Amino acid sequence: MSNEANPNPEDVPFFSLEAYSLAQRVAIVSGGSDGIGRMIAHGFADAGARVVIAARGEEKITKVVAEIEAKGHQAVGIPTDATDPDAIEHLVNRTVTEFGQIDILMNVVGGSQGPTFKRGPLLELSKEDFNEAFNINVTSAFLFSKAVVPYMLQQESGVIINMASIGARDYRLPETGMSVYNMTKASVMHLTRSMAKEWAPNIRVNCINAGHFITPRRARTEQPERRARSLAEIEINRFGNPSDIAGAAVFIASDAGAFFNGSYLDLHGGT
Numbered sequence: 001m002s003n004e005a006n007p008n009p010e011d012v013p014f015f016s017l018e019a020y021s022l023a024q025r026v027a028i029v030s031g032g033s034d035g036i037g038r039m040i041a042h043g044f045a046d047a048g049a050r051v052v053i054a055a056r057g058e059e060k061i062t063k064v065v066a067e068i069e070a071k072g073h074q075a076v077g078i079p080t081d082a083t084d085p086d087a088i089e090h091l092v093n094r095t096v097t098e099f100g101q102i103d104i105l106m107n108v109v110g111g112s113q114g115p116t117f118k119r120g121p122l123l124e125l126s127k128e129d130f131n132e133a134f135n136i137n138v139t140s141a142f143l144f145s146k147a148v149v150p151y152m153l154q155q156e157s158g159v160i161i162n163m164a165s166i167g168a169r170d171y172r173l174p175e176t177g178m179s180v181y182n183m184t185k186a187s188v189m190h191l192t193r194s195m196a197k198e199w200a201p202n203i204r205v206n207c208i209n210a211g212h213f214i215t216p217r218r219a220r221t222e223q224p225e226r227r228a229r230s231l232a233e234i235e236i237n238r239f240g241n242p243s244d245i246a247g248a249a250v251f252i253a254s255d256a257g258a259f260f261n262g263s264y265l266d267l268h269g270g271t
Contacts, residue, residue, distance in 0.1 A: 015256075019254060019255040019256040019258075020047060020250060020251065020254045020255075020256045021047060021048050021254065021255075022044055022047040022048045022049035022103075022104070022250065022253060022254055023047075023048030023049075024048070025048070025049045025050070025101075025103035025104060025253075026049065026050050026051075026052065026095065026099040026100075026101050026102055026103050026104070027041075027044045027049040027050070027051050027052065027103065027104035027105075027106060027253065028051075028052045028054060028091070028092075028095060028102060028104070028105050028106065028144070028148065029041045029044065029051060029052070029053055029054065029106045029108060030054045030055070030080070030082055030105075030106065030107050030108055030109040030140065030144050031054070031055055031082070031107075031108035031109030031110065032051070032053035032054060032055055032061075032064065032106075032108065033053060033055035033056075033057055033060035033061045033063075033064050033077070034055070034057075034060055034215075034216060034217075035215035035216055035217060035242055036108055036163070036210070036213065036215060036242045036245050036246075037053075037055070037106075037108035037109070038064050038242070039241075039242030039243050039245065039246045040106055040108060040242070040245060040246045040249045041053050041064060041068065041075070042064075042067070042068060042246065043243070043246030043247065043249060043250050044104065044106070044246075044249070044250065044253065045068045045071070045073035045074075045075060046071070046073070047250050047253075047254065049103075049104065049253075050073075050074040050075070050076075050099055051068060051073070051074070051075045051076070052075070052076050052077075052078060052091070052095045052098075052099075053065060053075060053076070053077045053078070054077075054078055054079075054080040054082070054088075054091050054109075054144075055077075055079070055080065055109070056079060056080070056081060056082075057079075058077075058079045061077035061078075061079060062077060064077065065077040076094075076095075076098060078090075078091045078094060078095075082109040082136065082140035082143070082144065083135045083136060083139055083140055083143070085143055085147075088143050088144055088147045089147055091147075092147045092148055092151070096151060101151070101155060102148050102151045102152060102158065103152075103155075103157065103158060103159065104158070104159045104160075104161070104253045105144055105145060105148045105158070105159070105160045105161070106161050106163075106249060106253070107140065107141040107144055107145065107160070107161065107162045107163060108163050109136065109140050110136055110137040110140065110141075110163060110184075110185075111136060111137070111181075111217075112133075112178060112181035113133075113181075114132070114136060116128070116132045117129040117130075117131075117132035117133050117136075119133075119177055119178060119180065119181055120177050121176055121177060122179055122180070125180060129180070130180055133180045133181060133184050134180075134184050134187070137181070137184035137185060137187075137188060138184050138187045138188055138191065141162050141188055141191060142191065145160050145195060145205075148160070149199060149203065152199075152202070152203050153199070153202065153203065156202045157202055157203070158202065158203040158204075159203070159204050159205075159206075159252065159253045160195060160203065160204070160205045160206075161205075161206055161207070161208060161249055161252050161253060162188050162189075162191070162192050162205070162206070162207045162208070163188070163207070163208055163210065164185040164186075164188045164189050164192075164207050164208065164209045164210070164264070165181070165182065165185040165209055165210055165211075166209045166210065166211045166266055166268045166271065167181065167182040167185060168182050168183075168185035168186035168188075168189055168209065169209060169266065185209075188207065189207055189209070189264060192205055192206065192207040192262070192264070193262050196261050196262030196263075197262065200261065200262075204252075204257075204258075204260065204261040205261065205262065206252050206257075206260055206261060206262070206263050206264070206265065207263070207264045207265070208245060208248055208249065208252070208264075208265050208267055209264050209265065209266045209267065209268070210240065210245060210267055210268070211234070211240055211266070211267060211268025211269060211271060212230040212231070212233065212234055212239050212240060212268065212269070213239060213240040213241065213242065213244070213245065214239045214240070214241055215242065233271050234268070234269040234270065234271060235269060235270025235271065236269040236270055238269065239269075240267065240268070240269060244267065245267060248265055248267055252265065
């Protein structure tokens with residue numbers, strides 16, 4: 001019988017903080033130019049990874065790359081439409097040309113509303129609102145993952161982390177105006193499980209379900225009344241900040257999270 005099937009408890013190595021290192025690894029962060037994605041890109045770089053930032057806004061990408069390089073780390077920014085398969089293929093090809101490998105994919109890009117779609121009560125939404133929300137939150141994760149997986153399978157290793165929301169969890173009550181967004185994030189959760197099942201054992205796929213986090217966009221647009229209601233739901237009495245998610249992402253991406261697969265990490269401060 002193999003060692004994997006019949007392990008010897010005496011042979012298990014002691015845990016080391018070096019397990020959190022991402023040295024010699026290459027990470028792609030979609031939506032990495034702002035908010036949560038920006039902080040995850042910094043977290044991966046600080047842990048030793050070479051980081052590729054994919055987002056639409058070239059000016060913001062350039063700024064984040066400069067921030068990371070100023071700390072002595074290596075980063076590349078590539079403007080990318082997360083719903084365009086050709087643009088994603090270009091990103092992946094350039095990453096392989098530049099670094100020779102892809103070890104980590106962090107699918108951050110998404111949102112509850114955007115320039116081409118809105119959120120609101122179901123009867124106020126159009127077909128376009130519904131489809132665009134699905135495209136940016138679900139199709140983007142599918143396209144990025146499909147593009148990197150052949151390289152991960154070839155090198156027999158890789159980690160994919162998707163971003164969802166506690167709004168998609170079954171212990172949460174539906175919130176008017178967020179139904180389509182929560183539906184898309186539930187889809188991301190189920191997509192994560194399917195990916196993990198199909199691409200095991202060499203590729204691990206997991207999902208972070210974010211709770212109430214303060215991002216630059218939320219700080220600009222959220223009404224004070226809604227923010228107060230959100231804070232009242234959090235047991236530790238503070239909002240999450242993007243660095244909280246960055247720490248979780250580094251854990252999942254690193255060898256410290258090597259046994260974490262096909263799973264959801266609810267990150268909400270207690271709710």
